[in-house]
Amino acid sequence: MIGLALAYLRDRAGQSLLNVLLLALAVASLVALLLVSTRVEDRFARDSAGIDLVVGAKGSPLQLILSAIFHLDQPTGNVPLAALAMLRADPGVARAIPLALGDSFRGFRIVGTEPAFLDLHGSRLAEGRPWRAPMEAVLGAEVARRTGAAPGQKFLGSHGLGADSGEAMAHDHAPFTVTGILAPTGTVADRLILTSVESVWDVHGIAHPEPSAPGHAHGDARDGAHDHAHGPVAPASPPLAARAAPGADVTAILVSFASPAAAIRLPAAINRQTALQAAVPAQETARFLSLFAGAIAGARVLALLIAAAAALSIFTVLLAAARTRAGDLALLRVMGARPSTVFGTVLLEGLLVAAAGALLGLLIGHLAVELAARAFPALAGIGVTGLGVLPAELAILAGALGLGALAALLPAAAVFRADLAATLARAH
Amino acid sequence: MLLEVGNASYRHNGGGGVGPLSFALAAGEACLLLGPSGSGKSTLIQLIAGLLTPQAGTILVDGTPMHALAPAARDDLRRRTIAIVFQSLRLVSALSVHANLALARKLAGLPADPARIATLLDRLAIAPLAGRLPRELSQGEAQRAALARALVTEPRLLLADEPTSALDDRAAAAAATLLLDSARAAGAALLVVTHDSRLRPRFPRAILLGADGRIAGARA
């Protein structure tokens, strides 16, 4: 009976198309919202995995998180190296990774850090070797892809973190050398250029002893674990704090706790210090996402309203059609069609409209999100992509089909109440 | 007897209707029921098809009292036995002539038979219109298409309500010949109800219906 249902849909193609488009609009909105919110939450969760606390200069905690974990915002300021030493001395801290920001290359941030940063995001070298000497750098997968840079090539960082940092501001006295390229991870690491903290200091003319200089005995219990965390890519250098001259700062420190108890004690303890603030990524990302939650919920309500309007429209069209078609349906019955067959045909019309609308909506939703992600790198930066299908989209599909069936149910059921003799006696 | 109408009558709410009347039709027999407008011809067709239940008397189709059957069994008997050309409602509006015929066969539980469809359309001189929608047909063309739609199901009892009202003399003659030939070839009983007296000389048997819905005369 699908042929007959299609024939009826074709017979009033304008209305059918309108209903398909209306439903597609609703489904596209829902899918786009789902894609954006899921991808962003996903990306945030992955980027902040393993980071229990971010320590940085006083300021907005959200800004600290956004700048230090997601590399989206400007840093809040600098923290003295002593803070790193203090954290590493704390038994509640399993891992503390310093970050030194300030420069970028073609819009990609140059991050001075330690190799432990690679473990954080599960990064592997796809090519070359890790950075060892100052002014050596490893490129994230996307950086390499976009800039086309390969190991051995040199590049100049420019001051500032913005995407439009001009070449005029280039630190042309200090070119970086690419030593390796990271495999893609689907995290923020793909978009970063990693180097040592010393390299960032060098670029900015901050004095510090050469890494080859033997460090002072530090007596830090964390050293063993620290070296171990570096694994095979660890440069043979003494602890950073031991090498720095007074005045050498880092931008932020990513902290992993050794015990749950530290989660209660450490943030408060750090926040009591006048120069430092500690921000909990989980809290701040939740707060950040809740900023959008209202807008997303509003848009979702709007999309559901459109879906309801689409269902109502399908219902009205089918009801009107069932009336003008009463003669046809009676004729079909007399031609031998069972009531259930005629009922099924009308129901199928609703389902076909719903299926076409849902599929078109899925397509439009994905396309719109993907196009937006390509047009606005900031969106792509927070993980937004139209590629890939989410399990929840099946629920949207099922919902749309259910809506179509529901809208068709009443008009279809009219078949069972039809008075064949009276209908057939009436003029066509 | 394929059809036995025994003293059956039906009155609508307004008092109009048909009967009481009696007649019988053997398999392969053709009969014309001629009556003025309002004499109850269409009502009689609906009674025989089991769409209306006689208020008195009986109607047996292939020996079975249709109105005594459960709805599903009645539908089944109709599907297997009867094809109807209605007076006004001729074809499924969204389907082409050809698709109407194909669907009719399918709904009657018969295998697809494009050759039979082509032959039928050709004999009714509407082969070039096979791809048209019903609303793109003239009255007479639609009537012939409806005829083809009924014949294509190879019924044992063919009921036709004014099958020639919109046809000119030549088309009416062709339709009558086709109806009679097809019924004879298939061994089907044929009952044509009409006020079109042009058909009278073509039928071996005619029943005259009075304005009161009773039989006023017959010619064997």
Ligand SMILES: Nc1ncnc2c1ncn2[C@@H]1O[C@H](COP(=O)(O)OP(=O)(O)OP(=O)(O)O)[C@@H](O)[C@H]1O
């Ligand atoms: N649904 C109905 N309700 C009330 N009266 C009806 C109904 N259908 C038919 N009638 C009346 O019953 C009588 C017979 O109607 P019917 O349609 O059977 O006549 P007919 O012989 O087919 O007429 P025509 O040649 O004009 O088609 C008429 O008086 C008509 O007005």
Ligand SMILES: [Mg+2]
């Ligand atoms: Mg009539």
